[in-house]
Amino acid sequence: MDTFRCAVREWLATNLTGEFAALRGLGGPGREHEAFEERLAWDRHLAAAGWTCLGWPVEHGGRGLSLAEQVVFHEEYARAEAPARVSHVGEELLGPTLIAFGSPEQRQRFLPGIATVSELWCQGYSEPEAGSDLAAVRTTARRDGDEWVVNGQKVWTSLAHLAQWCFAVVRTEPGSRRQAGLSYLLIPMDQPGVRVRPIRQLTGTAEFNEVFFTDARTSAELVVGQPGDGWRVAMGTLTVERGAATLGQQVGFRRELTALVELARECGALEDPAIRERVTRAWIGLEVMRAQAVRTMSGPRNGFEASVAKLCWSRWHRGLGELAMAVRGAAGLTAPDDLDRWQRLYLFSRADTIYGGSDEIQRNIIAERILGLPKEVRP
Template identity: 75%
Template sequence: MPDTEFRARVRDWLERNLAGAFAGLRGLGGPGREHEAFAERVAWERHLAEAGWNCLGWPVAHGGAGATLAQQVIFHEEYARSGAPAKVSHLGQELLGPTLIAFGTPEQQRRFLPPIVRVEQLWCQGYSEPGAGSDLAAVSTTAALDGGEWVLRGQKVWTSLAQEADWCFVLARTEPGSKRHHGLSYLLVPLDQPGVEVRPIRQLTGTSEFNEVFFDGARTAADLVVGEPGQGWRVAMGTLAFERGVATLGQQVGFRRELRALTELAESTGAAADPVVADRIARAWMGLEVMRAHAVRTLGDPATGVAEVSKLVWANWHRSLGELAMLVRGAGSLVTEGAPYELDEWQRLYLFSRADTIYGGSNEIQRNIIAERVLGLPREVRQ
């Protein structure tokens, strides 16, 4: 099917189906707003699955549509343009699913991929820890074999939507005494069991999509390790590579919509007449064009450094947009919409975007990777 015809088909389907019971979901969800209409968004995604719009890039043999890279980009762009709600199953569809297709056993693929496609199981990512955030190799959560099961002990933090998830893919240290990248394993762990405690973290936005997850004797079957035991670092890096795939083009459509709305606000309030504000808006527009050009040029490029540059570009741009929103709003940005802590969209954007340069790999870590692994510069001295 030609790409133009595919785009028209996606656009038509979304227009016809974001109606009726689903009409009120437009624009809901996303960073800082994951609590919005969660159950209804799950129902929407199951509706997508029934129509064959989930997991487009997966091979047909694994329940996907075998869509081309261009078609995947088109879908994510049109999905964002339509105002369709933010997906709740992103971690399963965009991260774990491709990881299992690349590294999982046939048994793991048969067991877990169909429920991900149908949105019957929700997943979260057990990577970061209090002492191992962006420095993922410092993971200290342990897992030891006890008969036919792994027994986990430790803590994960900043675990997105763990309070809603059924399963977690966990990076744990399975070789006692191992250091850094060695001796780690990538485990699939059910969350509804004794020995697992999920504690939501209240954020600056007043919402709680991030969580702490404590493992105190939690168990999972011995065969639910993806890849070989002790080789989890390679699998974990594969997952992170999938994280920064075609969906980022849809993310940029959302950024463009935010910039357009902020520009209109600046024009309506007269803030755009301020040369400083006008210059910042122009620079934001140019930055967005650079971001898209980089994404299109490097799409599908697995080279080290590509994903890191992409993360630096969008995270810094979006944080700056939040700051620009406060400049446009002026003194009014300091007053909440209502008691006790009701924020407007610009205040929420500003507060949540402060985290953009931290989660998913901090700016410091991204720059170190580029410097050391791409440019060949000396490693940073670590105390």
């Protein structure tokens, strides 16, 4: 494994130079607007060198690397401050879903474009009246000959304004409720029936979007799995959503915490016992998070670890943003020209406990499916 780690580290050191050198540290949640075209070129450079789709089976265009090797790559990628990937949704979410549930024709059509980063994807799950409650979606699709006709609205759709395709959970059986009657469709974004409207965030950026489907169409062959089986397929996507990349994410968190401690030392905030205690708790929380991730990835899974992981990192990161404002003090309250990194961290991390499955939903999953507590009463 040390040999592989050295190979990854050397490749990144050699290639994050020249036209790509300025991309270090750019992009990521709340900063997806940064150098997007240049980061897209970087992703395609990675693909050409065989550094995308690491865990995919070789027969589907991947590297077939072990989970341990994938973790090493993500850790070294984060340590090198390589730019945030623009193809995450396709590579980490849809690709594994198609490999597990898609037809041979769907794999043949879409996996190569994901691997080469020639087609970008967005995820159509959340809706205005459903939020993180995926079983409450109202967007519908009806069969019309060789096509599905889609009507409804999705919200908080990351990078929908840049994606060529959307995978969406829609209701295909009229009168069905909750998990029954849902289907998992692949929908082209470039058509008259799809309208994308950016949502301006507290940070002033707009990487989330509303997506409106008005008689949008997609081929009848582009339902993943069987019609009505969308819940099972969607849960499969969520299972892979927080995989090996989690440990790379934690390297980034550690870098943020280290920089914040240095700031606290420089400005004298670290002399405050209350600040020191919060810094200590943040460090302990990060160590616990890593231990939990390693334990989960190295042992048997029950399918609900993703909820525990999401609950842990989202609350920790939101707390880091709050700690940053405490360290900055009054200086953190003003932004005469533009937000600094700590203000942006604080503002965007308010969304951490909402996107990707809200804390409330994660707690319900843990309570009901792991602890066996009574289910929440729903209308």
